[in-house]
Amino acid sequence: MGILIFALRRFLLAIPTLLGLLIVTFILANFMPGDPLARLLGDVGGSNPETVAAYRAQWGLDRPLWEQFFIYVGNLLQGDLGQSTFTRRGVMEDLLSFLPATVELGVAAILFAGIIGLALGSLAALFHNKWPDFLVRAIALLASGVPVFWLGLIALQVFYLQLGWSPGPEGRLSSRVNPPPRITGAYTVDSILSADSVAFWDSLAHIVLPAAVLGAFFLGLVSRMMRASMLDVLKAPYLMTARSKGLNTRTIAQFHVLPNALIPTITVVGLAIGGLLAGAVLTETVFSWPGIGRYAVDAAKALDYQAILGVTLLIGFVYVITNAIIDVVYAALDPRIRLGS
Amino acid sequence: MKKQIQVSIALACAALVALSGCATSNNNNAANDGAASADTNLVIGMALGDLATLDPARVLADAMQLVIPLYSDTLVDVNQDDPRQIEPALASSWDVSDDLKTYTFHLRDDVTFPSGNKLTADDVEFSLLRIKNVQGASAFKMGMVESIDVIDPTTIQFNLVGADSSFPSRMTAPYLAILDSKVLAENGGVSDETAVDTDTAQAFLDATTIGTGAYELSKWNRNEDIIFTAREGYWGDAPTFTKVTIRNIQSASTQRQLVERGDIDIAMDIDPDTAASLKDSTGVSVGSEQSYNLNYIAMSDTPANPQFKDLRVRQAVQAAIDYEGISAALGGNAPRPAAVVPIGFLGADQVDPIETDVARAKALLAEAGVGEFAVDVTFANVIWYGVSQQALWEKIKADLSQVGITLNLKPVEYANWIEGYRASSLPLTSGLWAPEDFDSSSYFDPFGREDGIYGKRTKMVFPIGQELYEKYLSEIDPSEREAIAVEFITEMRDHATLIPIIQPKKIFVYSNRIDNVKYSPDMQLRMFDITLAK
Numbered sequence: 001m002g003i004l005i006f007a008l009r010r011f012l013l014a015i016p017t018l019l020g021l022l023i024v025t026f027i028l029a030n031f032m033p034g035d036p037l038a039r040l041l042g043d044v045g046g047s048n049p050e051t052v053a054a055y056r057a058q059w060g061l062d063r064p065l066w067e068q069f070f071i072y073v074g075n076l077l078q079g080d081l082g083q084s085t086f087t088r089r090g091v092m093e094d095l096l097s098f099l100p101a102t103v104e105l106g107v108a109a110i111l112f113a114g115i116i117g118l119a120l121g122s123l124a125a126l127f128h129n130k131w132p133d134f135l136v137r138a139i140a141l142l143a144s145g146v147p148v149f150w151l152g153l154i155a156l157q158v159f160y161l162q163l164g165w166s167p168g169p170e171g172r173l174s175s176r177v178n179p180p181p182r183i184t185g186a187y188t189v190d191s192i193l194s195a196d197s198v199a200f201w202d203s204l205a206h207i208v209l210p211a212a213v214l215g216a217f218f219l220g221l222v223s224r225m226m227r228a229s230m231l232d233v234l235k236a237p238y239l240m241t242a243r244s245k246g247l248n249t250r251t252i253a254q255f256h257v258l259p260n261a262l263i264p265t266i267t268v269v270g271l272a273i274g275g276l277l278a279g280a281v282l283t284e285t286v287f288s289w290p291g292i293g294r295y296a297v298d299a300a301k302a303l304d305y306q307a308i309l310g311v312t313l314l315i316g317f318v319y320v321i322t323n324a325i326i327d328v329v330y331a332a333l334d335p336r337i338r339l340g341s
Numbered sequence: 342m343k344k345q346i347q348v349s350i351a352l353a354c355a356a357l358v359a360l361s362g363c364a365t366s367n368n369n370n371a372a373n374d375g376a377a378s379a380d381t382n383l384v385i386g387m388a389l390g391d392l393a394t395l396d397p398a399r400v401l402a403d404a405m406q407l408v409i410p411l412y413s414d415t416l417v418d419v420n421q422d423d424p425r426q427i428e429p430a431l432a433s434s435w436d437v438s439d440d441l442k443t444y445t446f447h448l449r450d451d452v453t454f455p456s457g458n459k460l461t462a463d464d465v466e467f468s469l470l471r472i473k474n475v476q477g478a479s480a481f482k483m484g485m486v487e488s489i490d491v492i493d494p495t496t497i498q499f500n501l502v503g504a505d506s507s508f509p510s511r512m513t514a515p516y517l518a519i520l521d522s523k524v525l526a527e528n529g530g531v532s533d534e535t536a537v538d539t540d541t542a543q544a545f546l547d548a549t550t551i552g553t554g555a556y557e558l559s560k561w562n563r564n565e566d567i568i569f570t571a572r573e574g575y576w577g578d579a580p581t582f583t584k585v586t587i588r589n590i591q592s593a594s595t596q597r598q599l600v601e602r603g604d605i606d607i608a609m610d611i612d613p614d615t616a617a618s619l620k621d622s623t624g625v626s627v628g629s630e631q632s633y634n635l636n637y638i639a640m641s642d643t644p645a646n647p648q649f650k651d652l653r654v655r656q657a658v659q660a661a662i663d664y665e666g667i668s669a670a671l672g673g674n675a676p677r678p679a680a681v682v683p684i685g686f687l688g689a690d691q692v693d694p695i696e697t698d699v700a701r702a703k704a705l706l707a708e709a710g711v712g713e714f715a716v717d718v719t720f721a722n723v724i725w726y727g728v729s730q731q732a733l734w735e736k737i738k739a740d741l742s743q744v745g746i747t748l749n750l751k752p753v754e755y756a757n758w759i760e761g762y763r764a765s766s767l768p769l770t771s772g773l774w775a776p777e778d779f780d781s782s783s784y785f786d787p788f789g790r791e792d793g794i795y796g797k798r799t800k801m802v803f804p805i806g807q808e809l810y811e812k813y814l815s816e817i818d819p820s821e822r823e824a825i826a827v828e829f830i831t832e833m834r835d836h837a838t839l840i841p842i843i844q845p846k847k848i849f850v851y852s853n854r855i856d857n858v859k860y861s862p863d864m865q866l867r868m869f870d871i872t873l874a875k
């Protein structure tokens with residue numbers, strides 16, 4: 001089977017998964033106890049039956065559930081996720097305005113955890129059962145074992161309050177720095193694009209600690225996985241062959257050890273992205289980071305069905321698509337997968 | 342391969358070096374480089390989670406009480422030291438007809454909007470009718486208004502549905518903001534009766550402020566911060582700070598850290614425990630002032646607990662609660678009014694609250710013959726102005742267990758709680774009321790009448806409330822009004838359906854860089870009085 005056919009089949013299979021996600025999420029959101037208009041109309045406004053009826057009609061909440069579902073799906077196909085009852089803006093508009101901050105934080109966390117995790121994992125494998133190995137294993141255990149909100153609070157206590165090395169949990173920029181003009185919505189990127197060094201260094205300083213905290217779990221996972229798979233590869237017969245051919249250590253590492261050891265690690269990376277998004281909810285709360293996580297919490301508090309649906313679908317979509325991509329990459333790296341053996 | 346990596350690293354380094362050198366060529370942050378600009382920038386940390394819009398017609402939210410007065414004004418204002426006194430604002434004076442049904446306001450003629458348009462009576466009519474007809478959360482503020490007549494560009498007349506001696510006080514609510522009607526109409530604003538379906542101005546108002554206030558919106562980064570800058574041409578005194586930034590910091594502990602490190606100037610949501618731990622701190626000051634917010638409990642007539650229909654059972658609950666113990670747990674010295682009208686409001690200071698008396702409570706229950714019984718208490722699991730409702734109910738549960746009433750506590754999300762409360766399905770619950778205007782009628786109306794919002798919910802408000810309410814609104818003589826208010830509050834106390842528990846203090850922690858940080862009854866914080874420390 002060619003890689004293209006494999007990829008096509010894999011992405012087609014994602015469609016029923018997404019549809020299932022949509023149906024389950026829609027039903028769950030609509031059966032949540034509580035009235036979404038409560039927060040919108042306030043204690044007093046919501047006590048007037050006429051006002052409540054007018055708003056129900058306006059938001060389509062007076063129609064039967066199945067009708068609401070088909071209207072929702074119809075709108076969804078046109079890229080319309082409905083209107084948030086809390087912000088009264090389009091949910092798509094809300095998601096697009098909050099997503100860049102989460103993506104920025106998530107990419108920084110993956111970079112942090114990926115680079116350091118791979119390096120630590122490789123180091124541990126190369127020094128198997130020696131002190132660097134023990135140290136890396138201890139770090140990995142701690143990093144993946146500590147709850148993210150607790151780690152966030154401790155990191156702030158140490159690096160912000162005690163040492164003063166990091167900015168505080170005040171979001172993406174200091175209050176005395178103006179944000180760069182919005183191009184991508186990610187401040188580090190936008191400040192480079194607009195050549196604003198003040199905003200760049202300030203936003204970079206603000207992202208380091210939350211990215212490290214969010215990436216910690218991931219770091220533990222990647223380094224342990226990398227260590228284990230590298231140990232397997234180092235024992236493989238084809239390495240003996242490579243060595244006996246007279247290849248130097250560097251060539252062996254670059255072309256034989258790393259690509260083979262990376263395969264299982266990449267699968268772990270894909271699966272961890274879902275966990276990363278879940279961790280973002282807590283990290284964003286601790287660091288006052290204005291991303292999807294904060295939006296999700298506010299939406300849940302306000303019983304804002306449309307927003308909750310939008311966030312859930314987005315996270316589900318990212319998760320399903322990332323897994324599909326990982327499967328394709330996996331198949332590309334390892335022909336045995338696509339050949340079905 | 343090696344060469345490619347080296348080239349990439351060299352390019353990245355060059356980009357960073359270039360970026361460092363670009364600071365002078367970029368104007369975006371040039372204004373922030375000097376220390377002088379930091380002096381005139383005020384940074385406030387508070388939970389902005391409920392700030393959904395800047396459109397005053399749409400939502401009532403704590404954050405909006407602070408934000409709206411930055412960019413807009415009302416016809417009249419409250420005196421910050423004594424909010425019962427009404428002061429001129431956009432209206433320099435006002436007259437009232439003998440039957441108290443017609444109010445005429447005379448506007449200042451030196452007020453302009455950011456667009457340069459001059460304030461006229463048309464702006465007042467458009468803004469207030471829009472609030473009424475959009476039918477959003479603040480529409481009830483215009484409930485007494487039957488029609489509005491523009492007499493001339495600086496004179497506007499309100500015709501009310503009935504006599505209302507408290508009308509000028511009602512007009513101080515920050516939500517009744519006067520906006521630039523021409524600009525508003527050009528951007529989707531509608532004021533006639535179709536507004537509920539046709540008004541589309543919210544998106545515009547979320548991006549542009551068009552009020553007569555001292556500040557203009559610079560940028561609202563939703564969920565992150567909201568930034569205002571002082572505007573040219575403001576009709577009042579120029580504010581001390583040329584820039585005000587309100588950062589969305591949810592937790593009290595984070596606000597505390599930021600204010601201690603000097604990253605924010607004022608932390609707004611500090612609980613009593615955190616405030617107590619900061620007493621010896623040198624870099625910050627703790628302000629703790631009496632608020633007008635009131636945390637109360639409400640009993641309702643429900644099939645599950647018919648016991649509460651008996652006045653003696655309600656009075657037993659009232660007598661069994663250890664108010665002193667609750668106050669002590671919250672830092673002490675918090676006053677407790679006799680009924681759901683806070684201390685500081687007309688008449689509230691003159692009626693003594695019921696004291697704790699467990700023996701009396703037991704006697705009342707024995708007299709009622711209800712025996713021991715259990716009640717499900719569904720309440721919003723929130724912290725209201727430093728009062729954790731969970732902790733409050735744990736204490737009341739312990740108090741009531743002494744007289745044979747068992748409480749089953751059921752904390753729920755706010756939205757779930759309010760739904761049950763509105764449906765009159767909660768036999769016993771707690772609520773909070775933070776006033777937007779400062780006449781006792783704003784409590785008599787919802788809490789004291791059978792047809793008031795809470796009268797309908799509890800189904801147990803005394804029948805003479807309506808009569809007392811109308812009598813109060815028809816009286817303009819201050820001493821007569823006070824006498825009626827005292828009578829009303831005494832009735833409310835003795836009826837014991839709604840029992841005030843505590844009027845918590847408002848606590849803020851602020852940097853020693855600033856001074857004169859005080860509580861504002863209508864804005865939470867007297868933004869315009871804050872100065873730089875000498």
